[in-house]
Amino acid sequence: MATTISSTPRRRRDATANRAALLAAAQSVLSNDPNASLDTIAHAAGLSRRALYGHFPDRDSLLREVITNGTVRFNAIAEEVDDRDPRVALARMAARLWHEASTVRATANIALDDTHVAVTIRALAPLRRRLRALARAGVASGAFRGDVPPDLLAFLIEETARATLRELRLTTADAAATVIRVVLSIAGLSWTEQRDLLAAHPDILGVG
Structure with a gap:
């Protein structure tokens, strides 16, 4: 009985560690191949496919958790970024979100x-x-x-940024600048206003 009781916490720790390993492996593998199989992900985690199914009943449930975990960081960025000038705040948010997306590529x-x-x-x-x-x-x-009504403007900014981020052939540096300029364009800034804003705040492109 003592052996059974003492082994329970260890099994729980192992299960927690295995789940974390699977999510880390999924993030890494899916960053390079969004269509990677569960076998590939399990192998990268050093676990069997059967062990993977012990945590995630199917591929979609694993992907949903990868999304949820990654978007926690996106949401945190949105809350952290602020500036008295809404144009600067929007540009900073776009830059930092792109930087995070390029890091958490699977999400x-x-x-x-x-x-x-x-x-x-x-x-x-x-x-x-x-x-x-x-x-x-x-x-x-x-x-x-x-x-444009503000809520519709927010939707247009979101959808345009999402469409721009689909262009994964862009380099990270080029993509960051492109996303910022596209977002500011939708918000109503001319290209010269964008140029002046970025010149006045060079840290934006440096993800400051």
């Missing part, structure tokens, strides 16, 4: 897949709320275009 790859858009929308609810608040502040202050 970005899956989140950009239309198959998982519903999961992504739910997981990114805090980020989307922050973007709507930023759009409302920008429109109210005159920093953003006023010919």
